[in-house]
Amino acid sequence: MEANRLATESAHRLELEAAFLHAQQRRRRWLFLMRLTLNLCGVALFLLLWESVPWLFPTINKVLFPTPSVVFSAFWPMLLSGEIVLNIGVSVRRAATGFVLAAFVGIAAGVFTARSRVADYLTEPLLHGFRSVPVIALVPLSVLWFGIGEGAKIALVATGAFFPIWIATFIGVRDVNLVYLRSAACLGAGKLATMFLVVLPAALPLILAGLRQAMAISLIVLVAAELSGATSGVAYMMSMGHQLFRVDIMFIGLMLLGTLGFVFDRLFVWLTRRLFPWYVN
Amino acid sequence: MASLIEVEGVSQIFETREGQANWALWQVSLEIEAGEFVCLIGPSGCGKTTLLHLIAGFMKPSEGRVRFAGAPVGEPGPDRGVVFQEYALFGWMTARQNVEFGLRMRGMGRAERRERAREALARVGLERALDRYPHELSGGMRQRVAVARALVNEPRVLLMDEPFAAVDAITRTTLQDDLVRLWQQTGVSVVFVTHNVDEAAFLAQRVVVMRPHPGSVKRSMTIDLPYPRQRSSAEFAGLYADIGAALGE
Numbered sequence: 458m459e460a461n462r463l464a465t466e467s468a469h470r471l472e473l474e475a476a477f478l479h480a481q482q483r484r485r486r487w488l489f490l491m492r493l494t495l496n497l498c499g500v501a502l503f504l505l506l507w508e509s510v511p512w513l514f515p516t517i518n519k520v521l522f523p524t525p526s527v528v529f530s531a532f533w534p535m536l537l538s539g540e541i542v543l544n545i546g547v548s549v550r551r552a553a554t555g556f557v558l559a560a561f562v563g564i565a566a567g568v569f570t571a572r573s574r575v576a577d578y579l580t581e582p583l584l585h586g587f588r589s590v591p592v593i594a595l596v597p598l599s600v601l602w603f604g605i606g607e608g609a610k611i612a613l614v615a616t617g618a619f620f621p622i623w624i625a626t627f628i629g630v631r632d633v634n635l636v637y638l639r640s641a642a643c644l645g646a647g648k649l650a651t652m653f654l655v656v657l658p659a660a661l662p663l664i665l666a667g668l669r670q671a672m673a674i675s676l677i678v679l680v681a682a683e684l685s686g687a688t689s690g691v692a693y694m695m696s697m698g699h700q701l702f703r704v705d706i707m708f709i710g711l712m713l714l715g716t717l718g719f720v721f722d723r724l725f726v727w728l729t730r731r732l733f734p735w736y737v738n
Numbered sequence: 739m740a741s742l743i744e745v746e747g748v749s750q751i752f753e754t755r756e757g758q759a760n761w762a763l764w765q766v767s768l769e770i771e772a773g774e775f776v777c778l779i780g781p782s783g784c785g786k787t788t789l790l791h792l793i794a795g796f797m798k799p800s801e802g803r804v805r806f807a808g809a810p811v812g813e814p815g816p817d818r819g820v821v822f823q824e825y826a827l828f829g830w831m832t833a834r835q836n837v838e839f840g841l842r843m844r845g846m847g848r849a850e851r852r853e854r855a856r857e858a859l860a861r862v863g864l865e866r867a868l869d870r871y872p873h874e875l876s877g878g879m880r881q882r883v884a885v886a887r888a889l890v891n892e893p894r895v896l897l898m899d900e901p902f903a904a905v906d907a908i909t910r911t912t913l914q915d916d917l918v919r920l921w922q923q924t925g926v927s928v929v930f931v932t933h934n935v936d937e938a939a940f941l942a943q944r945v946v947v948m949r950p951h952p953g954s955v956k957r958s959m960t961i962d963l964p965y966p967r968q969r970s971s972a973e974f975a976g977l978y979a980d981i982g983a984a985l986g987e
Contacts, residue, residue, distance in 0.1 A: 634825065636822050636825060636826045637826070637828065639794075639796055639814065639820065639822070639826075640820070640822065640826045640827075640828070641839075642795075642796075642813065642814040642815075643794055643795075643814040643815065643816065643818060643819065643820045643888075644816055644839050644840035644843055644887070644891065645815055645816040645840055645843040645844060645891070646839070646843050647843070650843060654828075654839070655828065658828070658829075658830040659828075659829075659830075661830070733830070734871075735829055735830045735831075735832075735871045735873070736830070
């Protein structure tokens with residue numbers, strides 16, 4: 458009797474658990490689909506509103522304010538001809554090279570200034586002084602000095618991206634919890650092991666924040682550099698559109714830049730989750 | 739034979755926020771034997787944590803000498819395992835990787851240190867949490883990992899700085915039971931800082947009562963109650979009252 462009752466009870470329990478888990482899964486799937494649908498709906502609504510502006514305000518100049526359909530009909534042949542892909546490739550390469558360069562130099566400088574008091578005090582006024590100068594203000598000078606070559610553009614991007622990475626790494630490394638350092642010391646870790654296994658991972662949340670900010674800055678500096686003298690790139694394409702009075706091409710550039718920034722940010726977040734599973738924000 | 743830890747006339751000076759000189763410790767002398775379980779107890783500001791840090795080698799005394807195993811205390815090292823109050827586990831390493839850290843620093847091979855870490859975690863009852871990150875563990879489990887991380891290096895002394903202060907009361911008594919068991923199994927010395935009278939009475943062979951301003955030793959009380967101690971016993975109640983009275987004097 459008793460055994461029977463227990464068996465029924467446990468069967469009932471398993472049944473409830475299965476039903477519960479199934480419901481949870483369905484709920485998650487539904488939320489995912491709803492999010493996707495609403496995301497797309499938002500974009501569609503925006504495009505629809507944009508498309509209808511000339512209908513709502515008939516006095517508007519359609520050349521100065523191209524609708525999505527006009528922009529798209531200009532975009533499609535440019536995409537097929539490979540022009541768009543080429544310009545995106547050139548721009549991404551410039552931004553990425555500059556960014557990666559800045560990441561290495563910025564993290565190294567941040568660690569160095571945070572760990573050496575002499576280096577910190579020596580470079581303090583210089584770094585903070587240069588940091589305050591918007592890198593865009595260096596663009597004309599860079600064109601005069603170095604021309605409009607690839608190196609000059611990459612250097613400008615790297616300069617812009619360097620400062621947020623440096624300052625974030627500096628703060629992250631400087632403010633590493635003393636308990637971590639003491640733990641490492643009493644477990645027998647030397648200087649190098651402490652740096653790579655303890656200090657850098659502990660400073661990682663801040664370093665990542667600096668890198669993310671630097672990514673956004675890279676894009677800004679890239680556009681400024683390309684606008685002021687280039688023979689290819691997304692912003693160059695826009696400046697050509699400007700000179701040819703092709704506002705639709707300028708709009709293509711804007712949308713490409715928005716998409717690039719968005720995609721790279723998502724990519725960054727995804728990569729962070731993959732590489733650092735322990736890092737929960 | 740000399741004691742394992744010898745503290746002779748140690749004073750430690752600090753600068754306060756207001757720029758004043760403040761004695762965290764004033765002429766403290768203390769000896770701790772190999773295998774002994776000592777609790778340092780006192781109100782905040784009595785220098786008990788400072789004393790622990792001096793033995794660990796995190797700082798040098800302003801005056802006096804601290805000797806460990808016959809030699810002056812130098813840099814921190816794995817012969818003196820430290821368990822901190824909290825947040826000391828490396829958040830970017832799993833429980834196993836945390837425990838392996840000290841062995842890795844010693845240059846031990848991968849297979850051997852994995853096995854040792856597994857054993858050490860099994861000894862604190864965490865075999866099933868091997869591959870979990872600290873943020874996935876409860877406060878009590880984290881402190882167990884911290885104890886395993888220190889013990890796996892086979893230290894001569896375990897220096898514990900209010901290690902169970904941040905966990906709930908029910909978990910704390912289990913952790914205390916386990917600590918007594920580990921201490922008896924390994925024969926390690928334990929220096930345990932607390933401000934909890936019950937904890938000191940339950941754990942220690944000797945309770946060192948300290949007073950603040952300046953931090954100094956007030957009394958050293960030897961406890962010869964056998965282990966495991968019964969909190970409900972009359973002897974325990976008497977002991978609790980004695981330590982409380984010594985603190986309040």
